[in-house]
Amino acid sequence: MKFVKDFRDRELAEKLLAAISREADTSRVYRFMEVCGSHTMAVSRFGLRSLLPKNIELVSGPGCPVCVTPQWEIDAIFEIASREDVTIVTFGDMIRVPGSRGESLQKLRADGADIRIVFSPLDTLKIAEETGKNTVFIGIGFETTAPTAAALAKTAKELGTANVFVAPFCKTVPEVMDVLLADETLEIDGFLCPGHVSVVTGLDIYKAVTAQKRSAVVTGFEPLDILSSVLEMVRQHNKGEYEVKNFYTRAVKNEGNLKAQALLKEVFYQADTDWRGLGRIPKSGLRFRDEYQSVDALAKFGIQETGVTDLKGCKCGDVLKGKMKPSACPMFDNGCTPQNPYGPCMVSSEGSCSAYYKYER
Ligand code: SF4
The missing domain is CATH 3.40.50.11740 (HypD, alpha/beta domain 2)
Known part of the structure; x- marks a missing residue:
């Protein structure tokens, strides 16, 4: 337990938040995507979104399988x-x-x-x-x-x-990150890269991100992991120098x-x-x-691909691209709840709608 506690240290979290506030350029917005559903859950659970400066947006991504x-x-x-x-x-x-x-x-x-x-x-x-x-x-x-x-x-x-x-x-994961980066309407500046996926893939898969002058930091799921990664991403953007970083070395090997x-x-x-x-x-x-x-x-079983991807009326698609906050879906807490989910983003333990319902309503 001591190990986990170390990554939740309140004093260090406050220092990191102060450093992020000092470094963040108030004349611009930084928009970082949590690729992984477990990051979305951690960001919501520890209330990190509300603690960050207003011009640093953490948006949910497509990381809930x-x-x-x-x-x-x-x-x-x-x-x-x-x-x-x-x-x-x-x-x-x-x-x-x-x-x-x-x-x-x-x-x-x-x-x-x-x-x-x-x-x-x-x-x-x-x-x-x-x-x-x-x-x-x-x-x-x-x-x-x-x-x-x-x-x-x-x-x-x-x-x-x-x-x-x-x-x-x-x-x-790399292929979907490419698609998200190519969509200029999403305005993604960087990715909090998925810790669990990176245990298997290593870091090289994110080089395509930094090559496009976006930040990519592999990180863990505790508040200090996430805050130190946000600070690193802000710094990379301020310097205009982008390099894949591993901030989850206790689990992820570079290779x-x-x-x-x-x-x-x-x-x-x-x-x-x-x-x-x-x-x-x-x-x-x-x-x-x-x-x-x-x-x-x-x-x-002779399964044919029908190509039907979405449920009518469910906005999971926009939520998964960081285009819409779950709470902006007309069905959020209005016909769609964890007890009675309409779409998968509300039912999964890693789903953005579920995270917002539990911690950010
Ligand atoms: Fe809306 Fe529910 Fe779909 Fe989330 S899961 S987008 S709240 S319908």
Whole structure:
């Protein structure tokens, strides 16, 4: 606990805030995006937005995996889950995500579907052996969780298991950051880069950001991590000198996790894929290579991509691009709440709408 406490030290936080106020040029606005949903949750939880000078804006980004999953992928999961001969295996954050018809895995389970929540994708193997049914792990996430889905696929293939499948819906972060930077209407000056993703990828993926004269600082999830990173970003902008920085050295190595990177390359290739709110982004999705077709749930269940990305009336798309504050959505706390979510950004523990509902209403 002492370790966490050190990164929440009030006196140091006040010093950092004073330094940020001194450094921030009052004649301009600094607009930094939290790429990661856990950063959004931490910024809201510790009230950091309100403590920063008014001309430093922290805006939410597309870093909640469940939130960026397009509607057709959610609906495809529900379609597979409705089959009698199938067991669905998933992380807990998927269980209340709404489908196009207002259904959820939780509702389907109450109606008799076999849906299991796990902490490790490899548990899928044991469940498949016990039930003998076609057992499908829902592979949703970024580079953080994609290696665990890859490990499951590889193990199932090596064991010759005939009833284990993975829905390959993982996405990659650099490609979406490129799209956000290319959209000049978003006016993003820099990124608080995702700590967990960077554990796997390392720092090189952010060089394209600094090459475009925007700041990129990999950081952790405590107040001092975030405030020291904001100070660094402000300083880089004031000097006009941009360099990728690692402010999360207690978890992230500059080169990342080379074994996990190799596993991802062995199992997946980078395919064009759909994102909620952002549309189709080239080479931003991880799909199975030909050698892994035997575990591909898309092939097994004949799932077609419909291209439908968003739920009608839900503004998750604008929230995920930092265009709209969650509280500006007409449905926020008005038909959409964590107890009764309409869109995924309100249901996920990393969702911006959920963070604002809990801490910034
Ligand atoms: Fe979507 Fe609900 Fe958030 Fe509005 S408040 S953007 S409906 S999740």
